[in-house]
Amino acid sequence: MIRLHDVHKDYAFGERRVTACDVGDLRIEAGEQVALVGRSGTGKTTLLHILAGILRPDRGEVEVVGARIDRMSEAARDRHRGRHIGMVYQTFNLLQPFSALENVLLGALFGRGAGGEAKSRAETLLQRVGLGDRLHHRPSELSVGQVQRVAICRALVNDPELILMDEPLGNQDRTTGVQVLDLLLQMARDGNKTVVMVTHDPESAKRMQRTVELETLRRPA
Ligand SMILES: Nc1ncnc2c1ncn2[C@@H]1O[C@H](COP(=O)(O)OP(=O)(O)O)[C@@H](O)[C@H]1O
Ligand SMILES: [Mg+2]
Known part of the structure; x- marks a missing residue:
């Protein structure tokens, strides 16, 4: 699913x-x-932005969801992200x-398309994370935890093979955060999706199958 070799960004x-x-070197297998x-x-x-194709490294090989994205143009990386990555x-x-529902649909617009089928998919996702009665609220009318759940739905709306998360529980109460994380991990397992999550929270890290310490990936000087 992910293979990095000699990747460097200054x-x-x-x-x-x-x-x-x-x-x-870093390898992460599917699922x-x-x-x-x-x-x-x-x-x-x-590193997460390099995996997503938002940033291109100065050098190195980056293979993500079957494609060498380090060789792609920015436009091609954007398309690849829309199709395969949440x-x-x-x-x-x-x-x-935009409302919660519209924000999730905007994710679909850059992926599989925001037609009628996307709307029901977006609504189903928002209901699954407990936001069925907040579809038409704007981000400013939602709590931090609810905004996080909308962001997770937007990441899932294109049914991506790979989900990347950057400290998603950063600033909210732990109990809600961990519940949402467990729900996301369960949905990921059901769909055999790969999840890479940046976190400094040991409790969240324990829920993952494997922990990678960034500093141990550095090439010897
Ligand atoms: N756009 C940028 N311009 C200049 N320096 C940056 C930029 N983004 C990150 N850095 C630097 O690169 C290093 C790594 O940043 P970052 O990836 O955000 O770390 P982390 O997410 O682990 O806290 C930091 O020292 C930061 O100051
Ligand atoms: Mg960071």
Whole structure:
């Protein structure tokens, strides 16, 4: 499902360079549920964005859902992400003027299409996470936990093979957060989906099958 080799990404500030990602080898098989852990600033978000095809590394091989995305143009990576990958961003990135249902449908627009069938799929997903009575609320009218659940529905609406999540339980009460995570992991298992989740919460990491420490992936200097 995922294979990385010698992947590197730097940011330059004048003379100074900051290494944002440095991964020797990483393999994740189809259907695995993996926690990606590491201290703040170790490059977890950068790596997730490389897997999603939002960022292209300076060098290295990136194979995701059967395609070498490091060789693709930005437009091709965007299409690949729309078809195969569901992303839950660290800051959720819902669009404020739109309702919960519309936000989920916007996800479908960039994937399988937002026709009539997508609407019933979006409604079913929102009902499954307990938001059946919040379909027409805007993000500002929802709690953080509810916004997170909308973001998860948007990530799932295209029935992606791969789900990427960036500290999805970052700032909400643990009980709700862990319940939502368990629901997502169950849905992922039912659909044999692969899940990669960045987290600093040991309780969430324990729910995954495997934990990868980002710092151990660095190539020896
Ligand atoms: N757009 C950017 N421009 C410059 N530096 C960045 C940018 N994004 C990340 N970095 C730097 O790269 C490193 C890794 O960042 P990040 O992937 O966000 O880490 P994490 O998610 O593990 O906290 C940090 O040192 C950060 O300052
Ligand atoms: Mg981060």
